[in-house]
């Protein structure tokens with residue numbers, strides 16, 4: 692079990708901490724598989740920034756920032772570098788989520804060493820995950836970008852789209868970032884209208900997922916078609932259409948992303964009738 696903390700508790704058993712060294716989104720792991728566990732940091736270079744993430748099964752968890760590329764070196768030469776995406780499935784899901792948190796926290800620490808308002812050096816807030824500027828009082832928090840992903844349903848059909856950013860022919864639910872001033876539900880309705888030109892309603896929350904590439908929070912929804920014909924935005928969508936369960940294009944199934952969970956859930960409901 693993982694408990695989120697910003698400071699090590701006084702009674703922490705530090706005999707076998709978990710260390711997550713990260714350089715440009717690549718996590719250095721135990722070559723035997725799993726996160727690296729050791730009594731001491733695998734980086735003795737004092738210039739390496741570290742951040743406490745919490746306690747995993749009684750042991751402290753630390754993120755260590757190895758950026759830039761010519762920055763601090765690992766003392767342990769045999770740690771295996773694995774890009775965060777590829778780490779999925781190789782370690783328990785809870786550990787993968789912690790590694791994603793580590794990537795976001797080291798990015799936050801590295802990009803908030805100076806105040807964005809007055810340029811003075813900041814210090815770490817002892818109680819919250821935040822940086823404080825003592826000169827002007829400005830506080831900065833880790834950047835988190837809410838995004839929505841939605842599966843539009845019409846009777847026994849779902850709308851699936853081949854996004855222009857996908858590397859190959861691959862269909863998925865529609866997704867987009869939430870804009871300032873709108874609710875998640877507003878974003879669902881707007882994005883669907885912008886991307887495929889149809890009107891939707893009955894927006895229902897499905898679940899959410901931290902998505903550390905680099906700092907999104909994906910919020911999943913189902914909704915129903917109300918009106919209009921599909922008219923894809925050519926800047927974003929290569930192709931979009933309605934599909935039934937027995938006639939699906941290449942789609943994510945289950946796996947690491949909420950788009951796969953949405954489609955899996957819909958297929959289960961369809962097969963249950």
Ligand SMILES: [Zn+2]
Pocket residue numbers: 806807808809810811824825826827828829
């Ligand atoms: Zn300041």
